[in-house]
Amino acid sequence: MLGYWNKSVYITYLGSFLAVGGYLVFLTTGNVDYSFLGMILACVCDMFDGKVARSMKNRSEQEKNFGVEIDSLSDIICFIAIPALTLYHYGLNNWYQIVILALYVVCGIIRLAYFNVAMSDKDKAIKEYKGLPVPMSVFFFGIVWLLTKVCDFNVVLVYTLLVPLVGYLHISKITIKKYTGNWFYITVCLISLIGIILGLFVL
Numbered sequence: 001m002l003g004y005w006n007k008s009v010y011i012t013y014l015g016s017f018l019a020v021g022g023y024l025v026f027l028t029t030g031n032v033d034y035s036f037l038g039m040i041l042a043c044v045c046d047m048f049d050g051k052v053a054r055s056m057k058n059r060s061e062q063e064k065n066f067g068v069e070i071d072s073l074s075d076i077i078c079f080i081a082i083p084a085l086t087l088y089h090y091g092l093n094n095w096y097q098i099v100i101l102a103l104y105v106v107c108g109i110i111r112l113a114y115f116n117v118a119m120s121d122k123d124k125a126i127k128e129y130k131g132l133p134v135p136m137s138v139f140f141f142g143i144v145w146l147l148t149k150v151c152d153f154n155v156v157l158v159y160t161l162l163v164p165l166v167g168y169l170h171i172s173k174i175t176i177k178k179y180t181g182n183w184f185y186i187t188v189c190l191i192s193l194i195g196i197i198l199g200l201f202v203l
Contacts, residue, residue, distance in 0.1 A: 027089065032145070
């Protein structure tokens, strides 16, 4: 088969599968929870694939390049295209909202391309980010999704205002420190698990 196959890209493939699968189940059932669930799980996968890749010291240069490319392509699907399509079907389907979603996609693509160019050393762990990393969009969109479970508000209006803000943050010059360490990963996984449980089974 074409491509490179190792444990780091398996995690990336899994994230893409979960995000796309969640979105398709949403289209089939009309329950948007599945799409947000898929995006959250994809975000968890994205958090670990780079860590696993850097732990593999025997990767060839081709494997490293492939890992970078497949990670960015997966990010485009999971954290740019899927959120935009989900929010379109969720109610952001007036002409100006379509423009907003399209601009969000453009900003996300620019952010990923800039990140790839700036990352010259594929083995070096990044200590800080320029601009908001695209997976973090799931955090903002997911918070609003959870709030719909406990609050009655105009969610379409909130997303209409939030999407351009997140898009701008993707291409802004803000600096965000990258947190690492086992406790950080454990905390993020626990928060994601709690959000999934609250969103699907409790609230």
